[in-house]
Amino acid sequence: AIFTAVAQEGPEMRLKALAVVSDAPGACPPCGACRQVIFEFGPDATIIFQGPDGLEEIPIARLLPRAFSLG
Template identity: 55%
Template sequence: MSISSEDKARLIAVAEAATRKAYAPFSGFRVGAAILTESGNIFEGCNVENQSYGLTICAERTAIVSAVAAQGGEKMRIRAIAIVNEDQTPCSPCGACRQFIWEFGRDAIVLFYDSKGLQESSIRQLLPHAFSFD
């Protein structure tokens, strides 16, 4: 699966805007994410921290939950997701988010920054042994 340069640029722009909405009073690490669904819709998400760090939710999962709430879990499928932070420092999805992305987009393209700049990978590359009942 691939996405156009225009879609990549749109996803990055939406994700960058979402960083400004993040609630990160403890770490100061503001993350934004944007997903492009197979139906062509874009949903954003930001990280939301909690004093009990285990209750913190990542930007990727916030975006996915928003899309599921809007489109219904059985219908929503991810084509691509972009993850950024305010400083454009390395920021690939955590393990929990990788599994969450896999659940809704087994062929999803993942855009994120690493030490070499913007990277594009598939969720299959990032999570080669994903958990699945099938």
């Protein structure tokens, strides 16, 4: 979905929030590679996902501390 948005909107597209959805039981945070892509297009984005105790809303910077950046 992120790459489609970038293809349609251009590389300046920025994420504000992103929801991760899965039918798997238990917690479902984004994987490491996805965290990096999310950070690149939304360093201030909020990630919403199913945690062990219900929905969690966490800034991407907290999920990916010390993220790689060219800037």
